[in-house]
Amino acid sequence: MSHLSRRAFLTKSSLAAATAGLLASAPATALPGLLAGAGTEADAAVAEEGAVELGGELEGTVVAHVRDLTTGEISIYSGTQETVIRDPGMAARLARAAR
Amino acid sequence: MSSHREAPEISKDPAADSADLYAFVSPDKPDTVTIIANYVPLQGPAGGPNFYEFGDDVLYQIDIDNNGDGVSDIIYQFQFNTSVGNPETFLYNTGPIGNLGDAHWNRRQTYRVAKFQHQAGRIVGSNLVCPPCNIGPLSTPNYEALAGAAVGKLADGERVFAGQRADGFYVDLGAIFDLGDLRPFEQAHNKFGVSVPPQMNSPAPGINGTKGLNVHSIALQIPKALLTKSGVYPTDPSSRSSVIGVWTSAFRQKVRMLGSNGSPTYAGPWVQVSRLGNPLINEVIIPLGDKDAWNATGPGTDSQFTHYYNKPELAGLLPVLYPGAFPNLDALNKSGKPRADLVAVLLTGIPPGVVPGFQNSMGTTQADMLRLNMAIPPTTSSPSNIGLLGGDAAGFPNGRRVFDDVTTIEIRAIAGVTYALIDKSYKPDDVATVVHQGLTSGPNDLNAEGTAQFLPGFPYLGQPYAGWDVPADDTPTMVSSY
Numbered sequence: 353m354s355h356l357s358r359r360a361f362l363t364k365s366s367l368a369a370a371t372a373g374l375l376a377s378a379p380a381t382a383l384p385g386l387l388a389g390a391g392t393e394a395d396a397a398v399a400e401e402g403a404v405e406l407g408g409e410l411e412g413t414v415v416a417h418v419r420d421l422t423t424g425e426i427s428i429y430s431g432t433q434e435t436v437i438r439d440p441g442m443a444a445r446l447a448r449a450a451r
Numbered sequence: 452m453s454s455h456r457e458a459p460e461i462s463k464d465p466a467a468d469s470a471d472l473y474a475f476v477s478p479d480k481p482d483t484v485t486i487i488a489n490y491v492p493l494q495g496p497a498g499g500p501n502f503y504e505f506g507d508d509v510l511y512q513i514d515i516d517n518n519g520d521g522v523s524d525i526i527y528q529f530q531f532n533t534s535v536g537n538p539e540t541f542l543y544n545t546g547p548i549g550n551l552g553d554a555h556w557n558r559r560q561t562y563r564v565a566k567f568q569h570q571a572g573r574i575v576g577s578n579l580v581c582p583p584c585n586i587g588p589l590s591t592p593n594y595e596a597l598a599g600a601a602v603g604k605l606a607d608g609e610r611v612f613a614g615q616r617a618d619g620f621y622v623d624l625g626a627i628f629d630l631g632d633l634r635p636f637e638q639a640h641n642k643f644g645v646s647v648p649p650q651m652n653s654p655a656p657g658i659n660g661t662k663g664l665n666v667h668s669i670a671l672q673i674p675k676a677l678l679t680k681s682g683v684y685p686t687d688p689s690s691r692s693s694v695i696g697v698w699t700s701a702f703r704q705k706v707r708m709l710g711s712n713g714s715p716t717y718a719g720p721w722v723q724v725s726r727l728g729n730p731l732i733n734e735v736i737i738p739l740g741d742k743d744a745w746n747a748t749g750p751g752t753d754s755q756f757t758h759y760y761n762k763p764e765l766a767g768l769l770p771v772l773y774p775g776a777f778p779n780l781d782a783l784n785k786s787g788k789p790r791a792d793l794v795a796v797l798l799t800g801i802p803p804g805v806v807p808g809f810q811n812s813m814g815t816t817q818a819d820m821l822r823l824n825m826a827i828p829p830t831t832s833s834p835s836n837i838g839l840l841g842g843d844a845a846g847f848p849n850g851r852r853v854f855d856d857v858t859t860i861e862i863r864a865i866a867g868v869t870y871a872l873i874d875k876s877y878k879p880d881d882v883a884t885v886v887h888q889g890l891t892s893g894p895n896d897l898n899a900e901g902t903a904q905f906l907p908g909f910p911y912l913g914q915p916y917a918g919w920d921v922p923a924d925d926t927p928t929m930v931s932s933y
Contacts, residue, residue, distance in 0.1 A: 415706045415718045429706045429719035 418443045453620060453730030453857060455492035458742030461725050465491050466506030467701040469727040470666055471620050474697040474821045474850040477672055478829040479908050484678060487670045487853070487910060488513055488699035488727070489618070494665040497918035500543050502584035503615065504560050505531040505667055509701050510721055513671060514749075516696040516820060517680040519813030521751035525678065526567040529613065529669055531581070533560050544583070544590050551580045551600050559583070562613055564605055575606040581614040585665075587919025594914055602909065610672040615665050616912035617903030619853045623888045624660030627858075631765075631772045634658070635889040636882070639773045657889030659901030663921045669699075670910035675825050688826040689803060694813050696800075696820030697850075698728035698750055723747050728819040729797050729848070730857040735865075736763055736797075750818035753798060757817055760798060761789035765865050776882045780867040783877065792869040796848050801839075805872050809844045823850030835894040840868065853911050854897040859887045 415429040424440030455470040456462040470492035477483045490511065494503045505511070510530055514523040536557045537545070546555035564576035582601040585594045603611045626632040632640055634655040642651070676684045678695050685693035705719030725746050727733070736759050737745045745756065770781035795801050800812035800822040811822040830845040836856040838846025840863060847855040863869075866883035890899045898904065903913030 413708070413716045413718045415708065417706075427719075431718065432704065432720055434705065434720050 416446065418446050421447055453622070454727045454732070454734055457734040458746050459739070460743045461746055464703075464724065465493075466504075467509045467703060467725050468492055469699050469701060469725045470618075471730065472697065472699050472727045472821055472851065473853055473911075474695075474823045475852045476675075476823070476825060476827070476829045476845065476850070477909070478831055480672065481829055482684070483672050483674050484695075484823065484825055484850075485670065485672045485909060485911065486513055486515075486697055487668050487912065489616070489620075489666040489668050489912075490701065491667040492618075492664075493661070494615070494618075494667075495918075496585065496663065496665055496916040496921040499584075499586065499918060500541055501558075502543055502586065502918075503665070503667060504533060504558075504584075505529075505562070505581070505613065507531050507533050507560075508707075508715070508717060509703060511669055512700045512702070513669065514698050514700060515678060516750070516813070516818070517678060517692075519691070519694075519696070519816055521696070521753065521816050521818030521820065522749065524568065524680065526565075526572075527575075527671060528565045528567065528572075529562055530565075531560050531562045531613075533558065543586070547592055548583050548590060548597065549593070551582065551597060556583055564611060566605070566607070573606075575609075576603060576611060579603045579611065579613070584615045585915040585917040587917045589919075591917065594917070598914060605671075607677055608674055609677070610670075610909055612668065612670040612910040614667065615915040616668040616910065617915050618661045618664050618666045619902055619905060619912045620661055621659045621856070621890045621899040621902050622661065622858045623657035623890060625658060627888070631768055633862075633886065633888060635887060636773065636776075639776055641772055641774050655889070657900065659890055659899065662901030663916050665915040666912075668910060668912055670912075672909050678825065685826045688808070688824055689810065690826065691810075691813055693826035694800065694811050694822055694824050696728070696750070696813060696818065696822050698726055698820050700727075700749070701725040723749070726750075728821050730851065731861050732797065732819050735765055735861070736760060738764065750820050751816070753819050754817045756819075757794060757798065760793045761791070763790060763793065763865055765862075766790065766867070769866055773882070777866060777880045779878055779880045780883065783867060783870060788874075790870065792873050793864060795873070796864060796869055801848070801872075806839065806844075809839065809849070811849050821851055822848070833895050834897065836891055836897060836899075837863075837894050840864075841894045853905050854899070854902075856888070856891055856899065859891075862886055862888070 412431060417427040419425040419427055421443050424438045424443040426437050426439060426443055428435045453471050455468060461468045469490055471489040473487040475485055477485045491503050510528060513527040515525040517524045543558055544555050545557060548556045560581040562579050563574060565572050566575045580601055582597045583591060585591050601612060601614055605611055626634050634657050637651050638653050676682055679685055679692055687693055700723050702721035703724050704717040705722050708716045733742055733745050767784050770777040798817040799815055801810055802812040803810040811824040827844050827849060830843050835841025835843035836854055837860050838855050839848060840860055846852050847857050847860055863883055863886055866886060867879045868883050871877045871879050905911055905913055
């Protein structure tokens with residue numbers, strides 16, 4: 353199984369990048385979400401650059417949201433999960449691609 | 452609907468918009484509590500061919516707190532699934548729908564229920580069926596039978612129903628949101644110097660803004676012993692453990708994208724977009740700038756909103772809108788004293804010693820929940836639609852029954868009637884003790900103008916209005932100019 357670079361991931365995924373400002377996020381709620389195998393905002397983990405391993409074929413939609421260009425904070429949504437990474441370089445590339 | 456279209460964002464999302472919440476000891480099964488959460492408000496019954504339904508993309512919850520911290524101890528979570536039998540027709544049904552398995556019924560919803568308790572969750576009901584919408588005598592010739600067959604049972608013995616109902620909430624929306632007009636008292640309104648229709652210069656009965664409209668209800672009937680923290684059947688009205696706090700909430704996934712063919716795709720965690728405990732809170736107490744945030748939070752953090760209860764905007768408006776009618780309220784407003792009465796009634800529950808023989812307090816946590824003292828038996832003889840204000844401890848704000856006139860109750864409370872409970876030197880204005888919205892003939896009238904006949908048993912809210920016959924009753928007076 354070949355591992356994808358983050359750049360390849362960005363190219364191959366169904367991806368949307370919102371580059372404008374911070375999304376006003378609601379407070380976390382104590383929603384167990386069993387029915388949908390759901391994650392909540394409380395589950396969102398902040399991962400440092402390089403901590404996210406990606407590989408194999410992607411299933412379902414993956415959405416990236418650049419929350420803050422200055423810190424490089426990007427939310428990645430997949431299924432009912434949200435993962436937050438900090439990658440200023442990637443955030444800048446996404447912003448450029450969106451122009 | 453005590454909380455319909457109450458905040459800017461949720462007003463654009465009817466499928467997730469909680470409209471009313473009821474919680475009461477079941478009058479015909481007093482060992483149980485019935486909880487009803489209404490969504491999809493203001494349905495015109497003729498709204499086809501795609502009739503109203505729950506959102507497959509919405510998570511609906513009924514939340515129960517049994518230890519007073521404003522956090523869910525028991526959660527019932529509902530998720531719906533819509534299926535289309537024949538995509539080649541535009542019709543909701545291709546013939547009369549005789550039963551819930553009828554092949555003529557082309558677009559149907561099923562649902563499953565999960566229950567969370569003690570940090571664990573499990574599925575307690577699967578493939579439960581919603582009844583169709585009530586269309587008319589050709590399509591749904593025996594609606595009562597269809598709805599009756601849709602009452603199901605969950606794993607722990609709870610009864611459940613999810614589907615269309617006649618809206619039982621009655622409120623004069625048209626007048627109240629026209630700068631606080633109460634038709635029975637509109638001759639006393641200041642009218643802002645505007646030239647008004649002559650009939651506004653004399654008292655008039657209210658007009659029910661929800662007349663002939665439907666909602667979608669999620670109803671549960673739960674044995675009382677399943678609701679207490681200890682699992683013990685509550686019998687002592689003076690015990691804090693006899694009280695539960697109830698609210699409903701709805702969630703959507705964070706991301707929604709439309710494909711090039713318009714079909715949506717979802718991603719991300721669930722975010723709360725709607726909640727409802729006591730009636731009319733987000734509608735009337737919370738100002739515009741905080742309404743969306745209020746909907747996104749849980750009751751456990753409601754102390755951040757307490758200042759709105761302590762100085763409600765409506766209390767300040769009443770003496771202005773009705774000059775001379777509320778002098779004592781005006782003086783109370785100007786004194787700057789916080790409305791600790793409203794905080795007790797709506798945020799903490801009424802502690803022992805305030806109303807003789809009654810309490811529905813769970814402690815000091817300020818949380819907007821519909822608090823129900825389950826040890827107080829249902830009132831079966833001459834119940835009062837103004838609940839506790841009418842001496843009927845089985846009604847709002849001790850939970851809420853389908854016929855309670857919560858609008859009148861809360862107007863009177865905000866007008867100062869309940870302040871006398873905490874300050875014996877305060878005399879409520881005479882008007883405050885009798886003000887009403889003009890939709891009932893009196894406190895013992897349980898069938899307000901324009902409401903459907905309530906049912907004697909579960910799910911209590913009446914059969915929905917059929918599209919076929921409601922337009923015939925739709926005869927508004929067209930007034931092009933005043």
